[in-house]
């Protein structure tokens with residue numbers, strides 16, 4: 001990404017920070033001497049700096065018309081170069097981030113002291129963790145800051161970041177579009193190569209290959225390739241079962257492009273042809289998904305989409321004979337309230353139990369305020385599903401949607417989801 005992107009993100013944050021305040025952001029931490037594991041930067045840190053290496057600290061300081069930006073990077077250690085390579089230099093750091101003032105991290109304490117004693121508010125990227133787990137680096141640093149500068153008022157910066165990150169720039173949208181197009185290749189490759197008797201992880205390999213060869217090492221998240229009953233486990237990621245001829249396979253997968261994610265679900269029959277029952281269930285999910293997508297526009301909230309999905313879902317489950325009239329409930333309160341406590345109005349939850357939408361971006365489940373009305377530039381998923389454990393059927397269909405002035409645009413419309421399309425692609429394989 002161009003450094004202008006990160007410069008403008010910091011500008012936007014400065015605008016909403018109160019005067020006479022400072023904000024501190026820590027990059028993800030790694031210790032020395034470990035074998036390499038895939039590095040994942042803190043998303044807020046990346047959004048504000050573009051820096052994708054560990055152990056860096058960012059300070060933003062706002063006083064009057066003066067905004068100051070400082071980065072603290074690790075010193076290069078020549079003896080460790082043969083093990084770890086060279087550390088990021090000051091010049092490279094400036095080039096990537098657009099931040100002119102770069103120090104080494106052993107100078108952080110001194111600078112923090114100056115800013116912490118000349119401001120009132122310290123904005124902090126506050127994480128939480130289970131009470132019995134070890135404190136994250138960020139939380140332990142926060143404790144030190146609180147102890148040593150008790151006069152500072154600590155404020156969560158997270159709501160500011162979710163406000164900023166919800167609205168995607170052109171560049172961010174382009175990255176998401178690319179991630180979706182890699183995902184399209186990956187899913188089509190799976191459709192072409194699936195045969196009964198294969199392992200789920202073999203299909204995963206086809207997906208990974210198509211995304212990786214397009215120039216991105218990492219995926220958005222660990223792919224879900226779930227056949228038969230496994231598809232009724234929402235976050236199944238073992239992918240180690242043998243695929244049977246009459247199974248449906250549920251894919252929930254996403255590629256990444258320049259740190260931006262796609263998140264797509266598709267469901268298809270291993271045999272290449274949906275059975276009657278599979279088709280009936282699939283059609284209901286698809287219809288609900290289309291209806292929800294039709295209602296996506298500026299001004300709508302995720303909660304409203306969820307409520308609408310549940311209403312449509314109850315109709316669908318009734319049609320599929322999974323719930324009874326009583327469970328569906330009546331749209332207006334019935335005069336007879338005697339059975340209110342046991343009316344089974346929540347019976348649908350046995351077959352549909354998750355949210356229909358979330359924002360996507362730097363995180364596959366991106367920061368957001370679920371109460372907030374959608375606005376132009378938001379990117380969300382729409383992903384209804386029906387899961388029938390006793391019939392070994394799980395269907396989820398998920399697309400990525402950009403909110404536009406007049407409604408929305410389905411960014412993943414090139415990925416097949418019509419029954420006819422899927423069956424045709426699967427019939428063409430040799």
Ligand SMILES: [Mn+2]
Pocket residue numbers: 263264358381383398
């Ligand atoms: Mn999703």
